[in-house]
Amino acid sequence: MxxxxxxxxxxxxxxxxxxxxxxxxxxxxxxxxxxxLQELAKQLLSLPRAELEQLALDAKxxxxxxxxxxxxxxxxxxxxxxxxxxxxxxxxxxPLKALLAKREQVERAExxxxxxxxxxxxxxxxxxxxxxxxxxxxxPQAERQPLRALIRVAQRDAERGRPDGPRKLFRYLRELVxxx
Numbered sequence: 260m261x262x263x264x265x266x267x268x269x270x271x272x273x274x275x276x277x278x279x280x281x282x283x284x285x286x287x288x289x290x291x292x293x294x295x296l297q298e299l300a301k302q303l304l305s306l307p308r309a310e311l312e313q314l315a316l317d318a319k320x321x322x323x324x325x326x327x328x329x330x331x332x333x334x335x336x337x338x339x340x341x342x343x344x345x346x347x348x349x350x351x352x353x354p355l356k357a358l359l360a361k362r363e364q365v366e367r368a369e370x371x372x373x374x375x376x377x378x379x380x381x382x383x384x385x386x387x388x389x390x391x392x393x394x395x396x397x398x399p400q401a402e403r404q405p406l407r408a409l410i411r412v413a414q415r416d417a418e419r420g421r422p423d424g425p426r427k428l429f430r431y432l433r434e435l436v437x438x439x
Contacts, residue, residue: 296344299352302359303343310362314354320346376432380425383410384417401435 284292303311304327311324323343330336347355382390387410395401409428416424 293341293344293348296347296352297340299347299355299359300340300343303347303355306358306362310358314358315351317346317350320350372436373433376429376436379432380413380429383428384413384425387414398435398439400439406431 283289304324316324320343323339323346327336327339327343330339379390379394383394383406388407391403391407391410394406395403409424409431413424413428416422
């Protein structure tokens with residue numbers, strides 16, 4: 260057969276095929292986006308109800324969120340995340356993403372403070388009055404005498420392998436830093 264009877268480009272629409280590939284995102288990109296929405300749905304469900312109420316969610320999304328507590332099977336829950344992801348795809352996700360980013364930032368700051376307080380506690384137990392002097396310089400609202408007494412108890416309990424003294428010292432440091 261010769262090509263003069265069949266113009267394959269015209270039959271299959273070569274130009275149309277190239278336009279289809281440029282019209283929208285690839286299948287892989289759509290799947291990645293949908294998986295991202297499913298992760299967003301999981302994060303959404305981990306938020307407290309009071310924070311969810313700040314978001315502008317439609318009735319279908321609220322219905323899906325409310326049904327979540329009844330689902331116990333892991334496979335059904337995975338399908339449910341897909342349902343919520345579909346609901347989220349129709350909504351503006353920026354307020355939700357902003358809320359999640361803000362929560363993550365607060366969590367990182369709290370973790371950093373927690374680690375800093377653990378380092379101070381360890382230094383205060385190990386170095387005693389030397390570290391106490393530096394701590395009071397950084398936190399002038401700290402009272403030396405109660406803090407010194409807590410350090411002595413924590414040192415004694417740490418030597419004996421008891422966690423009570425170091426815990427009390429940590430709680431005191433945490434309250435002191437939070438009140439500052």
